[in-house]
Amino acid sequence: MAEEQIRTTAAETHEGSGHHGDYITSEKGIKSWMFTLDHKRIGIMFGVTVALAFLAAGVFALLVRAELFMPGETFMSAQTYNQMFSLHGIIMVFGFIIPAIPSFLGNFLLPIQLGAKDVAFPRLNLTSYYFYLTGVVLIVTAMVVGSVDTGWTFYTPYSARTGPAVLFLTTAVFIAGFASIFTGLNFIVTIHKMRAPGLTWNRLPLFVWSIYATSIVQVLATPVLGITVLLLFLERLMGIGIFDPALGGDPILFQHFFWFYSHPAVYIMILPGFGIISELIATFSRQRIYGYTAIALSSVAIAMLGFLVWGHHMFVSGQSAISSIIFSLITYLIGIPSGIKIFNWIATMYQGSISFKTPMLYALSFLVLFTIGGVTGIMVGVLAVDVHLHDTYYVVGHFHYVMMGGTVIALLGGLHYWWPKITGRMYNELLGKIAAGLIFVGFNLTFFTQLVLGTRGMPRRYFDYLPEFTSLHQLSTVGSWILAAGLFLVLGYLMASMFRGERATANPWHAATLEWTHTGRRPSPHNFDRTPLVTRGPYDYYLAGEVFGNGTGDGSREAEPATPEQSRPH
């Protein structure tokens, strides 16, 4: 393809240049993976595990939607249905979406984007993976053995009644939470202390800024979840009334504790997605991100404000009206930085040179879907209207638009973007585009109908429903099949590409961040032969002579621009 023929002095020669090969070939055998300290291998282990979690939880979702194709019992009992939606939610939240971007792509990319050899604490990194793996295995075991049916929010006192199973489950969540805390800590220190010379805060890739903001939230919020779990234990073991009214406790207090973590958690889920979108739009528009500072600082603003809005999940819980009013006001304010990002990303395309490769299709999908997610979030933040919409399918539609239409779409875009760097292979571009289309169409059919179901009064977590809701449920279920087809197609061609994909070059997208400009086709085990010197911003394509074959490549603007003969593809 013509793109690849742009003359570049990029580090083609790094491939196999050391005596070690790249990070995949340098060491072989299962023990070299199980006990690795290489952030790239740890990232891949996370990636495989989160993919399995996504597959399992996704299948549960398909079963839930299939049961809802007809009112009444279609093929499973109410009890099974309730366990199925609970399994879907818990595995998706704790097993998939919270670790997915930070622990997979974040782990793989962060040190390289910073010009570092690895994260600050590689052993802690590996420990984090094993805590995560243990937690997830125990979560699934607890849920299956204990028939947990509480929903992922396990509100008291219903969760207290389902006996010890919920305690096993929450212990598992407690363990998995440490993975989040360790990773966040590791990343904060790495970003502060291990940036390459010349890589100032204002030259950080926006993916790094987003990981930084996410890590702050992970470190500060996750302990609250741990405390909540400990309190549940204390209540059970010692009979102290904390959350259970039968013992004199307060069920609303549980909700406060739960959402104090779980609201910031949704920012853990979306902020890294924002970071990926910045990378994709910059590279595939070949233009600087419009308003870099606004995007960077809005991530930090969202991370901090995110701690102040948890009560918007509780407007009709019985919390005081004054609390509800304050939470609603701050919720609006947090919508503003997110909106700014959308406008800035679109403006980035102005006077750019836009390519519609698969990663960019996902970025464009994100802009559409996350906008819908955002405006429906504003809607449920409106106090008087949320009274009607709370606990209906409108909320289910809203959070799937932001979590799936936002984070998962961003993850898919990032996966396709960095696939050549991780695997050294290209996937089939036509199939990539087809799958992106199926996913976009299937997603909207599945979840837009749920917004309508919700406003019409259909409650959530309902095994059965009144006949008047049947056609909307059927549309949603059919949508889920189209969505699943797209996702399985992605799985298929990505797997195939590992064996039969075209060998990638070191910088197939002509991006300008360090993971593309200073590593070979696949990174070597320590990423760089020597520490890079950074002399320009991450999206200064006009200064990136080493990528485009123009100028001296040292970032100086005074260099002669390439003549047409020099720049024309060979």
Add this chain to the structure above:
Amino acid sequence: MDGSFWLPEGASTLAAEIDSLFYFVTWASAILFVGVVAAMAYLAMRYRRRDVALVPEPVEPNKFIEITWIVLPTILVLIVFNWGFKLFIDLSVAPPDSYEVQVRGSMWNWEFEYPNGTVTAGELHVPVDRPVRLVMSSVDVLHSFFVPAFRVKQDVLPDRYSSVWFQATRSDTFQVYCTEYCGDGHSAMLASLVTHPQGEFEEWLESAGVDEDMPLPELGAMLYEQRACNSCHSLDGTPGIGPTFEGLYGATETLADGSTVEADDNYLRESILEPGAAIVEGYQNVMPPAYGNLSERELSGLIGFIEEQ
């Protein structure tokens, strides 16, 4: 169904304004969305990659534009917040002369007690054009009382009262849902809300009262339906979530702990008031301890009814 594409037809005094706010936000969102998509589509087409080697000149951000798209959305959301907050106050504060009905939620039915002591289950009757305030609590876990047509919802908690109010604007029957997940019967925990013109409401209330001279087994039969015993206990021998009542009275039951007991008046009384005390073999301990408020007469009525099966 009646109503618009999005919303069921409103039937309370506040529904119209809540709907206006909903449509305002929906339309503002739609306009914003169309703007976003149009801008994306235009820019993507206008600046699509034509020359693979072209590196565009960098664009300096325009501070005025950036500030505009921070300030304008902020103003918009503050307008919406203010409107929603005022309406929320209206939704939260019941008028002082409201007609009060007590609501008890339990797994999995709703029970309503009127000022004159009448109790109905599964059906709430209220007068039209008069503010009604529901004082609610749960006997077991969290529930939530939701009437889409009135745009009202409030969680129902154990050991505490919560309240919700509305004023119905027409007479009809409306759907009530439980909307806080509460177990297997959550989606079956429905009720009807029937609104009557004022005069008719008084008549209904009188006739709904329990006849003091109703024979005990007949009272029991009424309670069997009203209190939803029928959701777990059949009358025809079929085992359900709980043992059938057919042939129960006087039979010898084997309990889960292996002991046997005769199903006499005392056994039945204990089984109603303290369901967990003696579980029949083969059944789960899931009967809610929700019947402690039955009067002595009602208890005798139920026992008499079971004896007849």
